[in-house]
Amino acid sequence: MITLKNLHKSYFTASNSLHVLKGISLDIHQGEFVSVMGSSGSGKSTLLNILGILDSYDKGSYHLDGKLIQNMSEKNAAKYRNETLGFIFQSFNLISFKNAMENVALPLYYQGVSRKKRNVTALEYLDKLGLLEWAEHMPNELSGGQKQRVAIARALISKPKVILADEPTGALDTQTSYEVMEILKEINQEGITIIIVTHEHDIAAMTDKIIKLRDGVIGDLIINGDLASFKKSYAKNVATL
Amino acid sequence: MFDIDKWQEILGTIKKNKLRTFLTGFAVAWGIFMLMILLGAGNGLSNGVGSNFEGNALNAMWIWSRETTLPYEGFQPGRRIQLTMDDLEEIAKIDKIDLISARYWIGDRTYSYQNEYGNYNTQSCHPDYQHIEKLIITKGRFLNEIDMEYDRKVMVIGHDIEEALFKDKDPIGEFIRVGTVPFKVIGVYNEMDPREGTRQGLIPIATAQRLFNAGNRIHNMALTTVDVTKKESQRVEEEIRLLLAKRHKFDPEDQRAIGIYNSLENYIETMNIFSAIKMFVWLIGIGTLIAGIVGVSNIMLIVVKERTKEIGIRKALGATPGSIIGLVLLESILITALAGYIGMVLGISLMEGVNFMMEQQAQAQVGTSGDQGEFRMFMNPTVDLRIAVSAMLLLVSAGALAGYIPAKRAASIKPIDALHDE
Numbered sequence: 001m002i003t004l005k006n007l008h009k010s011y012f013t014a015s016n017s018l019h020v021l022k023g024i025s026l027d028i029h030q031g032e033f034v035s036v037m038g039s040s041g042s043g044k045s046t047l048l049n050i051l052g053i054l055d056s057y058d059k060g061s062y063h064l065d066g067k068l069i070q071n072m073s074e075k076n077a078a079k080y081r082n083e084t085l086g087f088i089f090q091s092f093n094l095i096s097f098k099n100a101m102e103n104v105a106l107p108l109y110y111q112g113v114s115r116k117k118r119n120v121t122a123l124e125y126l127d128k129l130g131l132l133e134w135a136e137h138m139p140n141e142l143s144g145g146q147k148q149r150v151a152i153a154r155a156l157i158s159k160p161k162v163i164l165a166d167e168p169t170g171a172l173d174t175q176t177s178y179e180v181m182e183i184l185k186e187i188n189q190e191g192i193t194i195i196i197v198t199h200e201h202d203i204a205a206m207t208d209k210i211i212k213l214r215d216g217v218i219g220d221l222i223i224n225g226d227l228a229s230f231k232k233s234y235a236k237n238v239a240t241l
Numbered sequence: 242m243f244d245i246d247k248w249q250e251i252l253g254t255i256k257k258n259k260l261r262t263f264l265t266g267f268a269v270a271w272g273i274f275m276l277m278i279l280l281g282a283g284n285g286l287s288n289g290v291g292s293n294f295e296g297n298a299l300n301a302m303w304i305w306s307r308e309t310t311l312p313y314e315g316f317q318p319g320r321r322i323q324l325t326m327d328d329l330e331e332i333a334k335i336d337k338i339d340l341i342s343a344r345y346w347i348g349d350r351t352y353s354y355q356n357e358y359g360n361y362n363t364q365s366c367h368p369d370y371q372h373i374e375k376l377i378i379t380k381g382r383f384l385n386e387i388d389m390e391y392d393r394k395v396m397v398i399g400h401d402i403e404e405a406l407f408k409d410k411d412p413i414g415e416f417i418r419v420g421t422v423p424f425k426v427i428g429v430y431n432e433m434d435p436r437e438g439t440r441q442g443l444i445p446i447a448t449a450q451r452l453f454n455a456g457n458r459i460h461n462m463a464l465t466t467v468d469v470t471k472k473e474s475q476r477v478e479e480e481i482r483l484l485l486a487k488r489h490k491f492d493p494e495d496q497r498a499i500g501i502y503n504s505l506e507n508y509i510e511t512m513n514i515f516s517a518i519k520m521f522v523w524l525i526g527i528g529t530l531i532a533g534i535v536g537v538s539n540i541m542l543i544v545v546k547e548r549t550k551e552i553g554i555r556k557a558l559g560a561t562p563g564s565i566i567g568l569v570l571l572e573s574i575l576i577t578a579l580a581g582y583i584g585m586v587l588g589i590s591l592m593e594g595v596n597f598m599m600e601q602q603a604q605a606q607v608g609t610s611g612d613q614g615e616f617r618m619f620m621n622p623t624v625d626l627r628i629a630v631s632a633m634l635l636l637v638s639a640g641a642l643a644g645y646i647p648a649k650r651a652a653s654i655k656p657i658d659a660l661h662d663e
Contacts, residue, residue: 078561082558095551097254106555115246
């Protein structure tokens with residue numbers, strides 16, 4: 001689904017340049033549930049932005065669903081984001097003057113779906129996430145967990161192949177975090193690839209594969225079988241705290 | 242364009258910032274309001290002064306005699322020049338002259354018809370006079386060449402005389418006594434400009450010369466030129482002056498020996514002043530508008546800045562730069578067009594109101610005093626629809642212009658920057 005080959009990315013400011021990604025090669029298959037970890041400055045957000053076609057890269061290659069993503073026009077990038085990708089953010093990023101249903105329906109608006117049809121679809125997705133009775137509520141009338149579920153519904157409505165989640169549980173308490181992770185797991189079981197960026201070990205432990213970034217390169221790649229030992233070492237870390 | 246969601250979103254942001262939107266709109270409304278008032282006032286001035294030329298042909302010239310002020314070939318200054326029919330015939334030969342008529346006044350006499358009588362002035366002239374003065378013949382006909390040839394005692398009376406002497410009776414074919422001489426009424430005239438008055442009887446100049454002892458003398462001449470430019474008309478004026486100077490032996494440099502009033506020259510000069518005023522008015526009006534537009538642009542920049550995050554989210558969800566530009570542009574156009582329209586309607590209604598009041602007043606004045614010959618400065622101070630429509634188009638494009646830079650900026654917002662702005 002996602003193939004990165006020797007990906008490089010630098011940021012330039014007036015006086016100096018910052019080499020953030022120093023050659024990332026990565027394969028993520030369809031239906032995988034992957035988490036990206038790393039200390040701040042390790043490049044995990046940059047990586048997610050590149051995966052989300054929100055940012056460009058300097059060297060290497062990025063194939064999404066078999067298509068090379070490079071030098072895309074803004075218009076094409078927007079279309080591709082809309083059709084292939086779904087985003088979930090730490091701060092939910094709902095539009096404050098639209099109610100839950102309208103927020104969920106927004107991606108379909110950009111696909112040119114008629115108002116009636118997209119509202120019906122939005123209600124379906126809200127129902128799926130147990131929020132049907134909150135459909136007419138504005139974001140500031142919802143709790144954090146509810147907001148994130150609205151955001152998940154919004155990410156799902158365009159039937160994306162990949163969902164990118166940037167610290168999806170970062171602003172939630174533990175119980176709500178686990179609920180959100182349960183939802184993501186269910187979605188993943190329907191065959192949608194999910195990539196989350198997180199710095200919480202317990203959250204990462206719920207995924208199938210953990211990519212640990214260190215100073216712009218992949219430090220550790222922990223896959224299925226190793227997860228048990230990761231959990232064990234994580235438990236040990238918690239114990240020493 | 243007629244996408245409910247887009248409009249809902251625009252109305253949503255406008256509603257969130259009522260005061261700000263109002264102030265912005267007010268700047269634009271005020272700009273267009275002032276433009277309409279200035280244009281209306283300019284038009285009023287131009288219509289008012291222009292109307293003073295209405296009563297006569299625009300390319301008419303009047304020539305009258307005066308006294309010399311310079312000594313010339315042994316003659317002392319202060320000599321009275323007397324124009325004659327011979328002068329008229331010579332002048333008529335000058336190139337570019339179209340119509341020409343002499344004028345000779347008989348002075349006030351008593352006009353009587355049956356039991357009705359009144360004191361009126363009689364003027365004698367040539368048949369061409371009708372078109373030089375732009376007389377409207379309401380009944381019968383004007384003087385013609387045959388009247389001239391046979392020295393007929395016929396008269397065209399003014400509308401006022403008809404009303405006073407004939408009441409409701411048809412005057413055509415009736416005889417009026419002027420002093421003791423009976424004249425047959427052949428027509429009734431009216432003036433295009435009511436201020437010029439219709440209290441004269443017009444008779445053929447040939448008749449006047451024979452009947453009232455005028456001999457060869459005339460008081461003044463009126464003529465029109467064929468279609469000429471201002472320069473050509475000035476040349477004709479100069480030629481007439483030179484010809485008369487030669488015939489009457491006065492210094493061609495003596496500007497005061499004869500009087501010439503060239504209405505074309507005056508008209509063109511006046512109209513030039515007005516086109517200059519009009520340009521000035523547009524300049525000021527557009528300046529005011531630009532101030533309003535800059536205001537809108539400024540506000541839209543702030544709006545875009547405030548909505549950075551929202552725009553970022555939209556882009557992440559698949560909004561194309563085009564759709565973002567459309568959103569901002571449309572909002573800007575909506576504010577300017579709506580506010581501008583309000584300003585325009587207010588401005589036009591104010592000018593129409595002033596116009597209505599002025600017309601009422603003018604009618605009242607004519608009713609009471611029959612005031613005539615007063616120089617008019619201001620008339621019909623309104624803006625025509627074409628200008629209003631072009632102002633509206635100007636506004637919409639101004640709105641687009643005002644929104645363009647903010648829209649461009651909105652479109653260039655990178656979703657990552659927007660989303661990390663926490």
